[in-house]
Amino acid sequence: MKAAGITAVQPGIESLSSPILRIMRKGIKAIHNIQFLKHCRQLSIIPHWNIIWGFPGEAAEEYREMAVILPHLRHLHPPSGCGPIRLDRFSPNFVQAEELGFQNVRPNQNYERIYNLDVTELSRLSLGCPSMSAAEGEVDIIVRGRHQ
Structure with a gap:
Protein backbone atom coordinates (compact mmCIF):
# COMPACT_ATOMS: atom_id res chain seq x y z
CA MET A 1 0.00 0.00 0.00
CA LYS A 2 2.77 2.40 0.90
CA ALA A 3 4.55 1.71 -2.40
CA ALA A 4 1.32 2.55 -4.24
CA GLY A 5 1.24 5.97 -2.55
CA ILE A 6 -1.63 5.22 -0.20
CA THR A 7 -1.51 7.54 2.83
CA ALA A 8 -4.86 6.79 4.50
CA VAL A 9 -7.34 3.91 4.63
CA GLN A 10 -10.75 3.15 6.09
CA PRO A 11 -10.26 -0.51 7.02
CA GLY A 12 -13.67 -1.24 8.56
CA ILE A 13 -12.34 -1.67 12.10
CA GLU A 14 -15.33 -1.16 14.40
CA SER A 15 -14.32 -2.95 17.60
CA LEU A 16 -11.34 -4.26 19.53
CA SER A 17 -13.36 -7.06 21.14
CA SER A 18 -13.33 -10.53 19.58
CA PRO A 19 -16.75 -11.48 21.04
CA ILE A 20 -18.31 -8.28 19.66
CA LEU A 21 -16.59 -8.76 16.30
CA ARG A 22 -18.18 -12.22 16.21
CA ILE A 23 -21.62 -10.68 16.88
CA MET A 24 -20.91 -8.15 14.10
CA ARG A 25 -20.08 -11.08 11.81
CA LYS A 26 -16.74 -9.49 10.89
CA GLY A 27 -14.85 -12.76 10.51
CA ILE A 28 -11.83 -11.36 12.33
CA LYS A 29 -10.45 -11.16 15.88
CA ALA A 30 -9.44 -8.13 17.91
CA ILE A 31 -5.73 -9.01 17.64
CA HIS A 32 -5.97 -8.79 13.84
CA ASN A 33 -7.41 -5.27 14.07
CA ILE A 34 -4.67 -4.23 16.48
CA GLN A 35 -2.06 -5.80 14.22
CA PHE A 36 -3.44 -3.86 11.25
CA LEU A 37 -3.22 -0.61 13.25
CA LYS A 38 0.39 -1.47 14.09
CA HIS A 39 1.25 -2.06 10.43
CA CYS A 40 -0.37 1.25 9.50
CA ARG A 41 1.81 3.03 12.06
CA GLN A 42 4.93 1.30 10.73
CA LEU A 43 4.06 2.32 7.16
CA SER A 44 2.93 5.88 8.06
CA ILE A 45 -0.57 5.14 6.77
CA ILE A 46 -3.43 6.77 8.63
CA PRO A 47 -6.27 4.34 9.41
CA HIS A 48 -9.71 5.91 9.88
CA TRP A 49 -11.62 3.55 12.15
CA ASN A 50 -14.43 3.64 14.69
CA ILE A 51 -15.82 1.93 17.74
CA ILE A 52 -19.51 1.25 17.32
CA TRP A 53 -21.99 -0.29 19.73
CA GLY A 54 -25.62 -1.26 19.97
CA PHE A 55 -25.51 -4.81 18.62
CA PRO A 56 -28.02 -7.22 20.16
CA GLY A 57 -26.28 -9.65 22.48
CA GLU A 58 -23.17 -7.56 23.12
CA ALA A 59 -21.99 -7.42 26.71
CA ALA A 60 -21.21 -4.11 28.38
CA GLU A 61 -18.21 -5.84 29.99
CA GLU A 62 -16.55 -6.04 26.56
CA TYR A 63 -16.51 -2.23 26.44
CA ARG A 64 -15.05 -2.05 29.93
CA GLU A 65 -12.25 -4.33 28.71
CA MET A 66 -11.70 -2.13 25.63
CA ALA A 67 -11.48 0.90 27.93
CA VAL A 68 -8.65 -0.88 29.75
CA ILE A 69 -6.87 -1.89 26.53
CA LEU A 70 -7.03 1.43 24.67
CA PRO A 71 -4.53 3.35 26.86
CA HIS A 72 -1.96 0.64 26.08
CA LEU A 73 -2.42 1.35 22.37
CA ARG A 74 -1.80 5.10 22.50
CA HIS A 75 1.19 4.70 20.19
CA LEU A 76 -1.28 3.60 17.47
CA HIS A 77 -3.83 5.74 15.64
CA PRO A 78 -6.91 6.26 17.84
CA PRO A 79 -10.44 5.71 16.61
CA SER A 80 -11.83 8.51 14.47
CA GLY A 81 -15.08 8.27 16.36
CA CYS A 82 -17.35 6.26 18.62
CA GLY A 83 -21.08 5.87 18.35
CA PRO A 84 -24.06 3.58 18.12
CA ILE A 85 -24.66 1.43 15.07
Whole structure:
Protein backbone atom coordinates (compact mmCIF):
# COMPACT_ATOMS: atom_id res chain seq x y z
CA MET A 1 0.00 0.00 0.00
CA LYS A 2 2.77 2.40 0.90
CA ALA A 3 4.55 1.71 -2.40
CA ALA A 4 1.32 2.55 -4.24
CA GLY A 5 1.24 5.97 -2.55
CA ILE A 6 -1.63 5.22 -0.20
CA THR A 7 -1.51 7.54 2.83
CA ALA A 8 -4.86 6.79 4.50
CA VAL A 9 -7.34 3.91 4.63
CA GLN A 10 -10.75 3.15 6.09
CA PRO A 11 -10.26 -0.51 7.02
CA GLY A 12 -13.67 -1.24 8.56
CA ILE A 13 -12.34 -1.67 12.10
CA GLU A 14 -15.33 -1.16 14.40
CA SER A 15 -14.32 -2.95 17.60
CA LEU A 16 -11.34 -4.26 19.53
CA SER A 17 -13.36 -7.06 21.14
CA SER A 18 -13.33 -10.53 19.58
CA PRO A 19 -16.75 -11.48 21.04
CA ILE A 20 -18.31 -8.28 19.66
CA LEU A 21 -16.59 -8.76 16.30
CA ARG A 22 -18.18 -12.22 16.21
CA ILE A 23 -21.62 -10.68 16.88
CA MET A 24 -20.91 -8.15 14.10
CA ARG A 25 -20.08 -11.08 11.81
CA LYS A 26 -16.74 -9.49 10.89
CA GLY A 27 -14.85 -12.76 10.51
CA ILE A 28 -11.83 -11.36 12.33
CA LYS A 29 -10.45 -11.16 15.88
CA ALA A 30 -9.44 -8.13 17.91
CA ILE A 31 -5.73 -9.01 17.64
CA HIS A 32 -5.97 -8.79 13.84
CA ASN A 33 -7.41 -5.27 14.07
CA ILE A 34 -4.67 -4.23 16.48
CA GLN A 35 -2.06 -5.80 14.22
CA PHE A 36 -3.44 -3.86 11.25
CA LEU A 37 -3.22 -0.61 13.25
CA LYS A 38 0.39 -1.47 14.09
CA HIS A 39 1.25 -2.06 10.43
CA CYS A 40 -0.37 1.25 9.50
CA ARG A 41 1.81 3.03 12.06
CA GLN A 42 4.93 1.30 10.73
CA LEU A 43 4.06 2.32 7.16
CA SER A 44 2.93 5.88 8.06
CA ILE A 45 -0.57 5.14 6.77
CA ILE A 46 -3.43 6.77 8.63
CA PRO A 47 -6.27 4.34 9.41
CA HIS A 48 -9.71 5.91 9.88
CA TRP A 49 -11.62 3.55 12.15
CA ASN A 50 -14.43 3.64 14.69
CA ILE A 51 -15.82 1.93 17.74
CA ILE A 52 -19.51 1.25 17.32
CA TRP A 53 -21.99 -0.29 19.73
CA GLY A 54 -25.62 -1.26 19.97
CA PHE A 55 -25.51 -4.81 18.62
CA PRO A 56 -28.02 -7.22 20.16
CA GLY A 57 -26.28 -9.65 22.48
CA GLU A 58 -23.17 -7.56 23.12
CA ALA A 59 -21.99 -7.42 26.71
CA ALA A 60 -21.21 -4.11 28.38
CA GLU A 61 -18.21 -5.84 29.99
CA GLU A 62 -16.55 -6.04 26.56
CA TYR A 63 -16.51 -2.23 26.44
CA ARG A 64 -15.05 -2.05 29.93
CA GLU A 65 -12.25 -4.33 28.71
CA MET A 66 -11.70 -2.13 25.63
CA ALA A 67 -11.48 0.90 27.93
CA VAL A 68 -8.65 -0.88 29.75
CA ILE A 69 -6.87 -1.89 26.53
CA LEU A 70 -7.03 1.43 24.67
CA PRO A 71 -4.53 3.35 26.86
CA HIS A 72 -1.96 0.64 26.08
CA LEU A 73 -2.42 1.35 22.37
CA ARG A 74 -1.80 5.10 22.50
CA HIS A 75 1.19 4.70 20.19
CA LEU A 76 -1.28 3.60 17.47
CA HIS A 77 -3.83 5.74 15.64
CA PRO A 78 -6.91 6.26 17.84
CA PRO A 79 -10.44 5.71 16.61
CA SER A 80 -11.83 8.51 14.47
CA GLY A 81 -15.08 8.27 16.36
CA CYS A 82 -17.35 6.26 18.62
CA GLY A 83 -21.08 5.87 18.35
CA PRO A 84 -24.06 3.58 18.12
CA ILE A 85 -24.66 1.43 15.07
CA ARG A 86 -26.75 2.99 12.35
CA LEU A 87 -28.74 0.64 10.18
CA ASP A 88 -28.41 1.92 6.63
CA ARG A 89 -31.14 0.90 4.25
CA PHE A 90 -30.27 -2.19 2.21
CA SER A 91 -27.36 -3.13 4.53
CA PRO A 92 -27.40 -6.72 5.89
CA ASN A 93 -28.13 -5.45 9.41
CA PHE A 94 -31.11 -3.45 8.12
CA VAL A 95 -32.50 -6.19 5.90
CA GLN A 96 -32.10 -8.84 8.65
CA ALA A 97 -32.80 -6.50 11.60
CA GLU A 98 -35.56 -8.56 13.17
CA GLU A 99 -33.79 -11.92 12.94
CA LEU A 100 -30.56 -10.35 14.26
CA GLY A 101 -32.43 -8.97 17.26
CA PHE A 102 -32.39 -5.23 16.51
CA GLN A 103 -35.27 -3.53 18.29
CA ASN A 104 -37.09 -0.26 17.74
CA VAL A 105 -35.71 0.23 14.22
CA ARG A 106 -37.08 3.55 13.01
CA PRO A 107 -36.06 6.48 10.81
CA ASN A 108 -33.56 8.95 12.20
CA GLN A 109 -35.31 11.55 14.35
CA ASN A 110 -34.00 14.36 12.15
CA TYR A 111 -36.39 13.24 9.41
CA GLU A 112 -39.32 13.88 11.78
CA ARG A 113 -38.05 17.42 12.33
CA ILE A 114 -37.69 18.16 8.62
CA TYR A 115 -40.70 16.39 7.11
CA ASN A 116 -44.28 16.41 8.34
CA LEU A 117 -44.86 12.74 7.51
CA ASP A 118 -45.93 9.68 9.47
CA VAL A 119 -43.44 6.95 10.38
CA THR A 120 -44.44 4.74 7.44
CA GLU A 121 -43.71 7.50 4.92
CA LEU A 122 -40.50 8.48 6.71
CA SER A 123 -39.35 4.85 6.58
CA ARG A 124 -39.65 4.90 2.80
CA LEU A 125 -37.76 8.19 2.60
CA SER A 126 -34.90 7.67 5.04
CA LEU A 127 -31.64 5.92 4.29
CA GLY A 128 -30.43 5.30 7.85
CA CYS A 129 -32.06 4.20 11.06
CA PRO A 130 -30.61 4.34 14.54
CA SER A 131 -31.24 1.15 16.44
CA MET A 132 -31.86 0.52 20.09
CA SER A 133 -30.74 -2.64 21.84
CA ALA A 134 -30.99 -3.76 25.42
CA ALA A 135 -27.34 -2.99 26.26
CA GLU A 136 -27.08 0.39 24.54
CA GLY A 137 -27.74 2.59 27.57
CA GLU A 138 -25.08 0.96 29.71
CA VAL A 139 -22.62 0.70 26.85
CA ASP A 140 -23.07 4.39 26.00
CA ILE A 141 -22.00 5.33 29.52
CA ILE A 142 -18.93 3.08 29.39
CA VAL A 143 -17.73 4.15 25.95
CA ARG A 144 -18.14 7.86 26.61
CA GLY A 145 -15.99 7.50 29.74
CA ARG A 146 -18.64 8.26 32.33
CA HIS A 147 -18.34 4.92 34.12
CA GLN A 148 -17.23 4.76 37.75
